[in-house]
Amino acid sequence: KIEAVRALEILDSRGNPTVRVNVTLDNGVVATASVPSGASTGEHEAVELRDGEARYGGKGVLKAVKNVNEQIAPEIKGLDPTHQAEIDSRMLQLDGTPNKAKLGANAILGVSMAVARAAAQTSALPLYAYLGGAGARRLPVPMMNIINGGKHAQNSVDFQEFMVLPIGAQSFSEALRFGTETFHALARILNAKGYSTSVGDEGGFAPDLESNEQACEVIVDAIRAAGYEPGKDIAIALDPAASSFWDGSAYDLSKSGQGRKDTGEMIALYESWITSYPIVSIEDGLDENDWAGFGRQTASQGNRIQIVGDDIFVTNPAFIARGIAEHAANAVLIKLNQIGTVTETVEAIALCREAGWGYVISHRSGETEDAFIADFAVAMGGGQIKTGSACRSERIAKYNRLLEIEAELGACSTFKSPFA
Ligand code: PGA
Ligand code: ZN
Numbered sequence: 297k298i299e300a301v302r303a304l305e306i307l308d309s310r311g312n313p314t315v316r317v318n319v320t321l322d323n324g325v326v327a328t329a330s331v332p333s334g335a336s337t338g339e340h341e342a343v344e345l346r347d348g349e350a351r352y353g354g355k356g357v358l359k360a361v362k363n364v365n366e367q368i369a370p371e372i373k374g375l376d377p378t379h380q381a382e383i384d385s386r387m388l389q390l391d392g393t394p395n396k397a398k399l400g401a402n403a404i405l406g407v408s409m410a411v412a413r414a415a416a417q418t419s420a421l422p423l424y425a426y427l428g429g430a431g432a433r434r435l436p437v438p439m440m441n442i443i444n445g446g447k448h449a450q451n452s453v454d455f456q457e458f459m460v461l462p463i464g465a466q467s468f469s470e471a472l473r474f475g476t477e478t479f480h481a482l483a484r485i486l487n488a489k490g491y492s493t494s495v496g497d498e499g500g501f502a503p504d505l506e507s508n509e510q511a512c513e514v515i516v517d518a519i520r521a522a523g524y525e526p527g528k529d530i531a532i533a534l535d536p537a538a539s540s541f542w543d544g545s546a547y548d549l550s551k552s553g554q555g556r557k558d559t560g561e562m563i564a565l566y567e568s569w570i571t572s573y574p575i576v577s578i579e580d581g582l583d584e585n586d587w588a589g590f591g592r593q594t595a596s597q598g599n600r601i602q603i604v605g606d607d608i609f610v611t612n613p614a615f616i617a618r619g620i621a622e623h624a625a626n627a628v629l630i631k632l633n634q635i636g637t638v639t640e641t642v643e644a645i646a647l648c649r650e651a652g653w654g655y656v657i658s659h660r661s662g663e664t665e666d667a668f669i670a671d672f673a674v675a676m677g678g679g680q681i682k683t684g685s686a687c688r689s690e691r692i693a694k695y696n697r698l699l700e701i702e703a704e705l706g707a708c709s710t711f712k713s714p715f716a
Contacts, residue, residue, distance in 0.1 A: 297322045298375050298414070301407060303364035305357050308333055308662040309690040310497065313357045316664075317364055317406035319414040321377060327417055329409035331402045332633055333662035335497065336447045336456060336537045338584055338607035340615065342636040343393075345400025360403040367399060368407050377415040384408055384639035401636030408637045409668050423668070424701055427638075428675030433705050435468035435698060436673045436681035437461055437713045439533050439577070439656065440475040442482055442518075443503070443511045444496025444685075447540050448661050451492075451502045454551045456537035458500070458511045459682070460519065461576060463713040464529035468702045471711070472695055474522070474530055476686040482518035489514075497661040499685030507552050508536075512573045527574030531715055534569075535579040535682075538562070539607045542583035559589040563596065570601060576715045579604035579629055579656075590624040602627045602654055602715075611635040613643050620651040627654030629682070632669070645676050654714060656680040663690040667697035674701055679714050 300320040308314040316330040333344060345363070347356035371390050372383050387407065391399045416426035424432050440460050445453025462474035482501060483493045491503035505511055512532060519526045526532075541548050546556035557565065559582060566581055578597075582589040584607035594603045606629035609615045613635075619625055628648050632641050648655040657673040659682065670693075673681040681698070684691030702709050 298372055298377055298411070301364060301369040301372060301410075303361040303403065303406060305361050306330060306664065308664055309688065310662045312355045312662055313352050314662070314664060315357050315360050315364070315402045315406040317410040319377065319407070319410040321414055321418055323418060325414055325417045327410050327413035329406055329413055329668060330664035330666040331406045332660035332664060333402070334631070334633070334660040335662065336540045336607070338539070338610040338634060340612065341610045341634045342401035343395050343397040344402050344633070357402060360400040363399045363403040364407060368403065372407070372411075377411050377418060380408070380412055380415065381639045383411050384637040387637065396636045401633060405633050405636045408639070409632065412638050413668075422701070422704065423671035424674035427672060428677060432675050432677060433708050433710055434674065434677045434679055435702050435709055435711045436657065436679050437463060437715070438468075438471055438475055438695065439680060439682040440479065440685055441498045441682070442479050442500045442685050443515065444498055444500035445502065445508070445511070446537050448498055449496030449502030452504045452552050453502075453508055453511060454536070454541050454549050455508045455511070455534060456540065457498070457535035458515055459533040459535070460515060461531045461533050461713070461715060462529065463531045463576065463715040464524075465711070465713070467711045468698055468709070472699070474524060477522040478518050478524065478530060479686040481522040482514060485514055485518055485521060495685065495687060498659070499688035499691045505552075507554065508549070509569065512569060516573060531574045531576040533577035533579070534575060534581070535606070537580050537607070538582050539580065539584040559586060559592065563589070563593050566593070566597065570597065575601060577602035577604060577627070580606045580608065584608045587622060587624050591622055594623055594625055598626045604629050604654070604656060606631075606658075611641060611644050613640065613647055616644055616647045620647065620653065625653070627656065629658050630655050631658050631660060632672070633660060642676075645678070654678065654680065656682050658682040659684060659691065659694065665690055665693045667693045670694045670697035670701065674698070679712060
């Protein structure tokens with residue numbers, strides 16, 4: 297039974313405060329979880345409660361911490377930690393708002409994740425097996441974000457993420473090696489061309505390239521330089537995060553000198569890239585409120601590539617259901633803190649599965665050393681994880697945990713790229 301729940305204000309990978317929660321059970325089990333935080337957040341995400349006021353530029357989370365300690369803790373004390381849905385629904389009721397604005401999604405999620413961990417520990421199961429059942433053994437293909445732009449870097453690239461997907465690898469550890477060798481090859485190429493190899497929030501390089509397209513070109517060069525075949529061994533995925541350069545009337549690509557574009561022109565731009573580069577997945581290619589545009593892009597390109605909705609769906613089952621009804625995409629980016637409980641996140645994934653949609657378990661640009669999503673990706677078995685480049689320990693923590701899970705599963709582990 298849950299004996300105590302204590303929250304603490306800690307720092308994330310950008311040095312911004314975030315919430316860590318400890319759950320103690322009456323059998324002595326203590327479990328911890330830490331909450332991540334986005335920069336290019338979706339308009340309809342659950343509310344991340346921040347203190348305002350002077351400390352940490354208004355980003356303190358002492359109110360969320362207090363909500364855990366004084367409101368949530370007494371509400372769930374004495375409950376069985378394996379009753380995840382009941383605990384999550386008690387917190388929703390206690391909050392009482394549609395977007396977790398009262399207690400804060402950061403408070404609620406910290407507890408939700410720590411409860412899941414405590415339940416796994418008390419069941420003597422690794423977290424992936426507790427959440428995914430005895431059949432959970434599929435390791436995900438990593439989408440490794442090796443060039444950062446947009447809101448994740450101070451450079452001239454408008455698109456937020458250029459990722460490599462080692463689709464031809466035979467195992468997770470091999471995929472991680474393919475991607476990491478490509479990352480190192482990219483460093484050599486950028487250095488040789490006189491570009492900066494300092495990194496952005498997710499550990500990808502943040503060079504001042506001439507254009508967004510040049511990012512694809514140098515990545516293809518890096519794949520080759522690392523000894524791999526573009527499109528066969530390693531493919532490319534994009535997350536333009538288009539809401540961040542939609543100015544209300546056009547997609548403003550002037551940061552990289554490509555002017556302003558409408559929805560049709562953006563879809564045409566992606567079309568030309570799909571034919572020139574080995575792109576297998578595009579996330580948030582259009583603004584989060586452009587449902588019709590998402591539908592148009594999916595109708596014309598969804599048969600060839602994965603169209604992922606992140607800001608448009610915000611891991612919210614209601615938005616995903618609408619997306620499925622309107623054919624607005626064919627995959628969903630899954631971020632626990634966009635919706636705020638483990639139970640609702642699992643429900644979002646269940647909708648994807650029923651519709652035959654893909655789903656990608658994802659980190660946030662502001663992360664901690666908590667590797668919860670590594671276990672979660674194996675538990676949910678969708679075969680895809682997005683958790684940054686091959687540097688910055690808050691990203692590597694997830695990869696290292698996946699290596700550990702792969703080793704633990706041994707010959708029982710499976711690895712099958714959804715794109716191979
Ligand atoms: P965020 O970015 O965590 O800053 O929202 C990640 C993404 O857009 O996928
Ligand atoms: Zn995104």
